[in-house]
Amino acid sequence: MTVETVQSAPIEGQKPGTSGLRKKTRIFMQPHYLENFVQSIFNAIGGAAGKRFVVGGDGRYFNKEAIQTILRMAAANGAHEVLVGTEGLLSTPAASHLIRLNKTNGGIILSASHNPGGIDEDFGVKFNTPNGGPAPEAVTARMFEASKVLDSYVTLSTPDLDLGTPGKLRLGDMVVRVVDPVSDYRDLMAKLFDFEAMRGLLAGGFTLCFDAMHAVTGPYAKTILEGDLGAPEGSVINAVPLPDFGGGHPDPNPIWAKPLMDLMMSGDAPDFGAASDGDGDRNMIVGRGAYVTPSDSLAVLAANAHLAPGYADGLAGVARSMPTSGAADRVADALGIASFETPTGWKFFGNLLDAGKATICGEESAGTGSDHVREKDGLWAVLLWLNILAVRKQSVAEILDDHWTRYGRNYYSRHDFEAVPSDKAHQLMDRLAGMLADLPGQTFGELTVSKADEFSYLDPVDGSSSHNQGLRIWFDGGARAVLRLSGTGTEGATIRVYFEQYQDAPSGASTEAVLRPLREAVLTLGAFEHIVGRTTPGVVT
Numbered sequence: 001m002t003v004e005t006v007q008s009a010p011i012e013g014q015k016p017g018t019s020g021l022r023k024k025t026r027i028f029m030q031p032h033y034l035e036n037f038v039q040s041i042f043n044a045i046g047g048a049a050g051k052r053f054v055v056g057g058d059g060r061y062f063n064k065e066a067i068q069t070i071l072r073m074a075a076a077n078g079a080h081e082v083l084v085g086t087e088g089l090l091s092t093p094a095a096s097h098l099i100r101l102n103k104t105n106g107g108i109i110l111s112a113s114h115n116p117g118g119i120d121e122d123f124g125v126k127f128n129t130p131n132g133g134p135a136p137e138a139v140t141a142r143m144f145e146a147s148k149v150l151d152s153y154v155t156l157s158t159p160d161l162d163l164g165t166p167g168k169l170r171l172g173d174m175v176v177r178v179v180d181p182v183s184d185y186r187d188l189m190a191k192l193f194d195f196e197a198m199r200g201l202l203a204g205g206f207t208l209c210f211d212a213m214h215a216v217t218g219p220y221a222k223t224i225l226e227g228d229l230g231a232p233e234g235s236v237i238n239a240v241p242l243p244d245f246g247g248g249h250p251d252p253n254p255i256w257a258k259p260l261m262d263l264m265m266s267g268d269a270p271d272f273g274a275a276s277d278g279d280g281d282r283n284m285i286v287g288r289g290a291y292v293t294p295s296d297s298l299a300v301l302a303a304n305a306h307l308a309p310g311y312a313d314g315l316a317g318v319a320r321s322m323p324t325s326g327a328a329d330r331v332a333d334a335l336g337i338a339s340f341e342t343p344t345g346w347k348f349f350g351n352l353l354d355a356g357k358a359t360i361c362g363e364e365s366a367g368t369g370s371d372h373v374r375e376k377d378g379l380w381a382v383l384l385w386l387n388i389l390a391v392r393k394q395s396v397a398e399i400l401d402d403h404w405t406r407y408g409r410n411y412y413s414r415h416d417f418e419a420v421p422s423d424k425a426h427q428l429m430d431r432l433a434g435m436l437a438d439l440p441g442q443t444f445g446e447l448t449v450s451k452a453d454e455f456s457y458l459d460p461v462d463g464s465s466s467h468n469q470g471l472r473i474w475f476d477g478g479a480r481a482v483l484r485l486s487g488t489g490t491e492g493a494t495i496r497v498y499f500e501q502y503q504d505a506p507s508g509a510s511t512e513a514v515l516r517p518l519r520e521a522v523l524t525l526g527a528f529e530h531i532v533g534r535t536t537p538g539v540v541t
């Protein structure tokens with residue numbers, strides 16, 4: 001076996017965003033594009049020689065080819081062993097678990113998560129560090145720097161490996177261990193949750209529908225929900241991962257999981273509905289007639305986690321990303337535990353989890369997880385909900401009502417303005433950033449600004465700081481708006497606007513009605529109409 005050195009040159013724009021490098025699939029398929037980035041990863045971590053990695057992806061278009069390329073490059077770079085899921089499939093949380101379980105030097109995960117898949121859609125590559133979590137900013141910065149000076153990469157010219165069945169293969173001097181993507185993850189879930197109680201719940205007639213959205217969670221949900229817990233066959237729908245996710249966005253929210261939402265709001269609704277995203281790290285939870293916002297879900301899980309065996313000793317702390325509503329903070333206060341507010345993106349939770357400062361973390365974008373892995377984990381959230389439902393013997397709606405009565409309610413909604421020309425989006429954000437200091441005391445419609453700032457984060461564990469993490473505007477009467485630009489898009493810019501209104505004694509009015517004055521104030525002060533020519537978002541979640 002001879003290692004081939006391929007001459008290349010730096011490719012512009014290989015800068016990882018909120019969650020790895022995401023580009024149009026055709027860009028990743030260009031000569032040297034993927035190879036340059038993979039070599040930059042290895043170069044940024046001091047080489048791959050003698051190291052062990054996990055590699056897998058969500059099965060989207062180009063997953064198979066990319067896995068083969070990465071395996072060859074890992075072997076050519078001298079890696080000792082790579083663990084890869086059967087057919088190259090691994091959910092993001094399962095990959096995180098395998099990295100930790102096998103004490104590897106990290107892993108490469110192929111996914112553009114909730115973005116659609118296909119030759120004309122999106123692809124992504126992300127490196128996770130030995131703790132199982134997404135590379136922190138210092139590491140992604142080194143990857144980007146490495147990409148700017150790259151002049152060659154190494155690979156092998158070997159035929160594709162057959163990754164169809166678990167077993168041990170060799171590629172040059174490197175061992176390739178093909179592993180079942182589900183089994184170790186399943187064992188971890190069985191340790192954390194009371195499967196017996198959950199089996200009892202389902203045997204007692206409790207019904208559920210889990211929409212895997214033709215993405216990677218299908219096999220996991222089938223094994224655990226239908227296999228281990230005894231949900232009737234057919235409880236998991238769209239369970240076969242497809243390279244184009246059946247043509248939809250594998251994004252578990254009321255817009256993209258509309259058929260499930262419609263079912264849950266209908267007379268035929270099962271007791272519990274859930275969905276997960278392309279790579280299995282996100283979740284949507286919906287009870288019969290009761291959608292649970294991700295921010296509320298985080299708060300409910302934090303308040304009730306002790307009902308599951310894995311969390312019976314209580315939580316060390318709760319962490320949420322800055323745009324996520326403050327509902328979880330209220331639970332932390334009541335429990336007398338710490339709460340943390342981090343920038344958007346799971347990589348910022350890693351240090352808190354490693355240091356034992358936080359046990360449960362969450363983001364408003366349908367991500368919840370705990371210290372069991374270092375990624376958000378869609379199916380984990382579903383199982384924790386089911387465990388809580390099995391113990392409390394109440395409906396999702398009753399649990400939510402009870403929660404709001406006790407803690408008050410943070411009405412919440414996110415509006416996305418997608419595919420905005422980049423210059424316009426920056427113009428809007430820069431203008432607003434420049435106005436922040438003068439906003440307090442000014443009134444917009446019914447609301448008066450009480451405070452405004454640009455969010456910076458000082459990591460309490462390693463002392464690193466991250467700036468420009470979003471604009472925050474608070475108003476008298478418990479309202480808050482956050483504006484930031486997405487770091488996962490592949491076309492133009494996406495402006496995300498997050499609205500939140502706290503009510504101590506929830507009025508019961510619709511979220512739309514409660515948030516209207518806030519929305520109007522923010523659209524006015526942000527000059528949306530004038531700068532981007534739009535006041536209606538493309539997606540509301």
Ligand code: VG1
Binds near residue numbers: 112113344364365486
């Ligand atoms: C979005 C979400 C963020 C999430 C990220 C990755 O980022 O807002 O909360 O961590 O996607 O999720 P952005 O920068 O577009 O707002 V996933 O499921 O792609 O791993």
Ligand code: CO
Binds near residue numbers: 281
């Ligand atoms: Co995801």
